[in-house]
Amino acid sequence: MNTLGKKIRLLRHQNGWSQEDVAKRLDISIPAFSKIETGITDINLSRLEQIAKLFNLSIIQLLTYNDTEEQEKYISDLETSNKKLRERESEIIALQKKIIDLFDELRQSKVLS
CATH class of the missing domain: 1.10.260.40 (lambda repressor-like DNA-binding domains)
Structure with missing residues (x-):
């Protein structure tokens, strides 16, 4: 159709x-x-x-004229993209935390030596 x-x-x-x-x-x-x-x-x-x-x-x-099916597909695609973006943002935050922790460990080992 x-x-x-x-x-x-x-x-x-x-x-x-x-x-x-x-x-x-x-x-x-x-x-x-x-x-x-x-x-x-x-x-x-x-x-x-x-x-x-x-x-x-x-x-x-x-x-x-905008039919509902096209709008629903667009909204669904947008929601999927937003979900993936939030997941990636969470991964980035977790990696940033690891970098900070590793930097702190490195700094502590230099202070102790």
Whole structure:
């Protein structure tokens, strides 16, 4: 399924419409609408305007509409990266502590000798 098709599907679900509902509103067959959602059929400008109007959006808003799946993936990737960063920061702090301890040992051995 292409990105635009996913956006259209998401908008349809958000409005509580079936594929049949939208197909009737667009005056096309259900299989034709299904092909739009799945990306099998490319959408011409006229159809794009019709779909945008159906959802009370401009064409730009429709094309740039952020779907939840993309946002969730981005958030998930960001959380994973932050977790790894925190783990690396902890490792660095532990290594810094070891360096300080070794320096102190070295300094103590020089004082005693």
